[in-house]
Amino acid sequence: MxxxxxxxxxxxxxxxxxxxxxxxxxxxxxxxxxxxxxxxxxxxxxxxxxxxxxxxxxxxxxxxxxxxxxxxxxxxxxxxxxxxxxxxxxxxxxxxxxxxxxxxxxxxxxxxxxxxxxxxxxxxxxxxxxxxxxxxxxxxxxxxxxxxxxxxxxxxxxxxxxxxxxxxxxxxxxxxxxxxxxxxxxxxxxxxxxxxxxxxxxxxxxxxxxxxxxxxxxxxxxxxxxxxxxxxxxLGFEVAAQEKSLDLEGRLQYPAKPLEFTKPEKPYNIVWLVAESWRADTLDPEIMPATWAFAQKAQVFANHYSGGNGTRIGIFTMMTGLPGTYWDAFLKGRRGAPLIEVLQQQGYQMSLYTSAKFSYPEFDQTVFSQVPREQLHEIDAPLAGWEKDRQNVSDLLKFIDTRDPARPFFAWMFFESPHARYYFPPESVIRTPYRDDINYATLDRDELQKDIVPIKNRYLNAVHHLDSQFARILEYLETHGLLENTLVVMLGDHGEEFMENGYWGHNSTFSDPQTRTPLILWIPGRAPAVHEQLSSHLDVVPTLMPLLGVKNPPEDYSSGYDLFSGKRREYVVFSDWSRVGYKDADVKIALPTKMQGFVGKRISGPNDEELAPQRAQELLQSKQPQLVRLMQELGRFNQKKTVQTVSAGE
Incomplete structure (x- = not known):
């Protein structure tokens, strides 16, 4: 019909x-x-x-x-x-x-x-x-x-x-x-x-x-x-034992005890230099000759890890000594870093510079929330990252040059040169061929795999330019006799991967290329040394606080260790928006923070090597005590914490 x-x-x-x-x-x-x-x-x-x-x-x-x-x-x-x-x-x-x-x-x-x-x-x-x-x-x-x-x-x-x-x-x-x-x-x-x-x-x-x-x-x-x-x-089914998911909610109770300090008779100045995407293996005499030469006179931590795989968590963990899981609580409460409070109470002159923005990530509402806006310096002009780095270094040196010599100073700077698209002037080229541009709109895995060498060469040229800007600051401090009473901190916010484990850049996994960074500490009077023990961004503040006269033990205000206390770190912790990572000498484990039973956990060898399923399960089972301690630490500064233990059951 x-x-x-x-x-x-x-x-x-x-x-x-x-x-x-x-x-x-x-x-x-x-x-x-x-x-x-x-x-x-x-x-x-x-x-x-x-x-x-x-x-x-x-x-x-x-x-x-x-x-x-x-x-x-x-x-x-x-x-x-x-x-x-x-x-x-x-x-x-x-x-x-x-x-x-x-x-x-x-x-x-x-x-x-x-x-x-x-x-x-x-x-x-x-x-x-x-x-x-x-x-x-x-x-x-x-x-x-x-x-x-x-x-x-x-x-x-x-x-x-x-x-x-x-x-x-x-x-x-x-x-x-x-x-x-x-x-x-x-x-x-x-x-x-x-x-x-x-x-x-x-x-x-x-x-x-x-x-x-x-x-x-x-x-x-x-x-x-x-x-x-x-x-x-x-219905009569015998259900499996329930695995618990992480619950990191709770009102922030931080620090655990009020900080007490005795202002040193001759307080140190502090120059703190952070580089975007600065991976550990670029600290060598060819790529970074000036920084390498300075490192030979300082404390170098050769097995150092960021607290995460992105700028937000990297800078948060280095400035607070806490795991990145506390970021949301700090942002919600507009809580600043106790280190900054100690410096302000001791009358430090402060000037902070970034070649990115203090508003993204929201550092002006977290770690630097108590820093007056006029002390947070950004460049609004449409300049390339290397140009902003040069201008900011000039402004930072001008601040030091015109400061009140009778008072200590704190100078902090975030460099953008090594951030993708990787910025550098022609005179900084040390590796060829390199990609003239990186078009994010057309980028895919196949193109990355094919062009990863020239893309990485572009990155290395940018890091070489970063070295030239570090050199300007280090030379100024040395020629003006400031190294005798100045602490210098040099590290990356996180690393940068070039398809070593299947990805480019950062913010994707907790692979070593994305999380390992250099850490160089200059402490006047300390003999130079290379430290091979495991270290973390969480350890930087606990190492500096005693030098500022803080009497509290590190556990009052951080999850890190004083790197010169003799205490050895068993593992490092990572975090990002939805995962927590654990790494020790035997294994690397990534656990989702929001899923029931940790569906989506990833287990690999300590250097990101793949493991047979049975071996991965054995390692997960053997690390239960360490993982329980880790979970407890992630909620230690929450007033109401309901962090649960980890089950290895499949």
């Missing part, structure tokens, strides 16, 4: 339905790059079926906002009131194209971030976009900006063209003469049953402790799992 022709509204609903069906296929294609179906199949066809079902249903769910907005735009009553009878059709069609393009563009960006940095769009990315100075910190070039704009334009034009082709095909070839939208209801029922199925499996796997199944969902963007332990208990 032949169907009746469709009226205009029904026809356009059918076009939109066909359009969103094609958008769904595009989403499947984009997000498939995140998912290792072959690895899932290795765990059995049941695992593969579960992953395929979750992947298919969630990609449909991603379209829900676009569908709802399109439906709302097509409601007829506003347009009837405005006497625009065709307005509902036009508004719904435009909304469909806009939301379809935005959805696929969002997940395209999400897939690119995952490929390059191993994470989906998360709180870190949102903070990067929303916080003043965040996007600027990326160091994008004009070609990158143009590339992003062209990609966005291509998505919108492509979706508009697709919609027009569907509309033309429907009119011309009668492809949409029947109300295909009637498929929407059975498809919606199918989607609901599909999601019910994969969430039921997830709940069962969670109750039974089948972490191999739970791990699969980590490859599905924004998957939200379901648990139903009580239900399975009532």
């Amino acid at each position: 032949e169907r009746h022709p469709l009226n205009e509204h029904t026809y356009w609903r059918s076009v939109r339905f066909a359009y969103f069906a094609l958008v769904y296929l595009v989403l499947l294609w984009i997000n498939a790059a995140n998912v290792d179906f072959a690895a899932a199949a290795g765990g059995g066809y049941g695992n593969l079926l579960f992953l395929v079902n979750a992947f298919a249903s969630y990609n449909a769910l991603y379209l829900l906002p676009a569908l709802v907005l399109t439906w709302l735009a097509g409601r007829p009553w506003p347009w009837r009131w405005l006497r625009l009878p065709r307005g509902a059709v036009l508004a719904a069609n435009v909304m469909a194209v806009l939301t379809g393009a935005l959805t696929t563009l969002f997940f395209y960006a999400n897939a690119k971030i995952h490929a390059l940095y191993g994470m989906f769009i998360n709180g870190f990315v949102v903070n990067l976009v929303m916080t003043p100075g965040g996007l600027e910190s990326l160091g994008g070039s004009a070609s990158s900006t143009l590339g992003f704009a062209l990609i966005g334009l291509a998505f919108f034009l492509g979706h508009a063209l697709l919609f027009l082709l569907l509309a033309f095909s429907g009119r011309r070839f009668a492809l949409l003469r029947w109300e295909v939208r009637r498929l929407a209801r059975p498809l919606l029922v199918l989607l609901l049953f599909s999601m019910l199925g994969d969430h039921s499996v997830h709940a069962y796997a969670s109750a039974m402790g089948k972490s191999d199944v739970l791990e699969l969902t980590q490859e599905v963007p924004f998957y939200v799992g379901t648990t139903a332990r009580s239900l399975f208990k009532k």
Whole structure:
């Protein structure tokens, strides 16, 4: 029996339905790059079926906002009131194209971030976009900006063209003469049953402790799992022992005791130099001749680690001596670093400089929150990182030159030269060939792997320029006789990876290239030495506080050690937005902080080497006492802490 022709509204609903069906296929294609179906199949066809079902249903769910907005735009009553009878059709069609393009563009960006940095769009990315100075910190070039704009334009034009082709095909070839939208209801029922199925499996796997199944969902963007332990208990199932997740909430109670100090008779000046992305192996006589020569006269810590893999946590941990998990509490309470308070109470003249922004990350609201704004110096001019470094060094030296000699001073500076895109003038070139530019818009893993040597050469040229700016400060201190009564701290906020472990840059993993940095301490009167023991950013403040006359033991205000106390560090701790890391001589472990049962934990050798699953499990089990101590330390300065122990169960 032949169907009746469709009226205009029904026809356009059918076009939109066909359009969103094609958008769904595009989403499947984009997000498939995140998912290792072959690895899932290795765990059995049941695992593969579960992953395929979750992947298919969630990609449909991603379209829900676009569908709802399109439906709302097509409601007829506003347009009837405005006497625009065709307005509902036009508004719904435009909304469909806009939301379809935005959805696929969002997940395209999400897939690119995952490929390059191993994470989906998360709180870190949102903070990067929303916080003043965040996007600027990326160091994008004009070609990158143009590339992003062209990609966005291509998505919108492509979706508009697709919609027009569907509309033309429907009119011309009668492809949409029947109300295909009637498929929407059975498809919606199918989607609901599909999601019910994969969430039921997830709940069962969670109750039974089948972490191999739970791990699969980590490859599905924004998957939200379901648990139903009580239900399975009532049904007579023997559920697995429950693993606990980290709970790091609680009101900050810091420091544990008020700091007491006796101001030294001859207080030290302090010059604190922090370099963006300064990895440990660049401290050598070829790349950094001036810094290397100075290090031979100072204290060098050759096995030193940042407290994280990004600027936020790197600087926070070095200035407070606390793990990065306390960042949110400091930001919420506008809490500053006790070191700064001690210096202010002792009458130090202060001047702080950055070639980035004090507002991103929010250091002006955390570690430097009590520093007057006029002492926080930024350069707003559109200069390259190396140019800002040079200007800031000049300003820093001017501050020292014009200070009151009768009072001690604290000078702090953050250098940007080694930050991607890696900035340097022509005279700083020591390695060729190097990439002229790094276009973030077109960058992918294949291109990185192919061009990683010239990209790293660009980085090394930038570090060589950094050395020249360190040299200006060190030479000034020496020629003016200030090294006799000045403490000098030189370190990186974190490291920088060049695909040694599958990623470029930082903020993705706790690999050694991303977390190891140099640490050079100049302490007047101390014989030069190279220290091979494990050290951390958390140890810098506890090492300096006694030199400032602070009487409290380090545990009153930090989780670190005085590096000259003779106490040996067993392990170092890392953190980022969603994970805590542990590293000792035997193993490196990364634990998610928000997931029940630590689904998503990663275990490797101490130098990032892969481990057989059985060996990884043995190491995790053997490190339970150390991990328990670590978890307790992460909540020690919270007034109400409910940090739980770690279970190694699979």
